[in-house]
Amino acid sequence: MNVSKKAAKRVRKLPRPVLELFEALLLDLSKIGPVQHEWPNYSKLTHGQFHCHLNYSFVAVWEVVDDKIRILEVTYAGSREDAPY
Numbered sequence: 174m175n176v177s178k179k180a181a182k183r184v185r186k187l188p189r190p191v192l193e194l195f196e197a198l199l200l201d202l203s204k205i206g207p208v209q210h211e212w213p214n215y216s217k218l219t220h221g222q223f224h225c226h227l228n229y230s231f232v233a234v235w236e237v238v239d240d241k242i243r244i245l246e247v248t249y250a251g252s253r254e255d256a257p258y
Contacts, residue, residue, distance in 0.1 A: 174203050175238070175246040183251040187231065194227040195250055202245055207237050218258050222248075232256050 176184065176199075184195060201209055209215050212225035214232075221237040227250070234249040234257060249257055 174199060175244065176250075177246055177248050180247050180250050183249070187250065191227050191231045194231075195233060198225070198227065198233055199247070202235060202247075206243065207235065207245055224256070224258060226253065234258065 184192065187195060198209070198212065201212070207221075207223050209223070209225055213228075215223070215225040217223050218234070221240070222234065223236070224232055224234040226232050230253060231251060232249070232253045233247060235245050235247045238244040238246050
């Protein structure tokens, strides 16, 4: 599991409660994989790219970098208004 440099910068600016939700999402992604049906507003965006809401205002976007060895990368975490979809 990787967090892109750009996403890491945004994560540092998240409010504490949202940061805790983001950390919980990272654990779920590590344990379960990219498909996260139990997270609010989870959906597949494009081939290998997914997103979910952390709460009403914040989202996370991740993608499958290598399906064979299960590498995922979080490419965005922040305001849903600025989300790249």
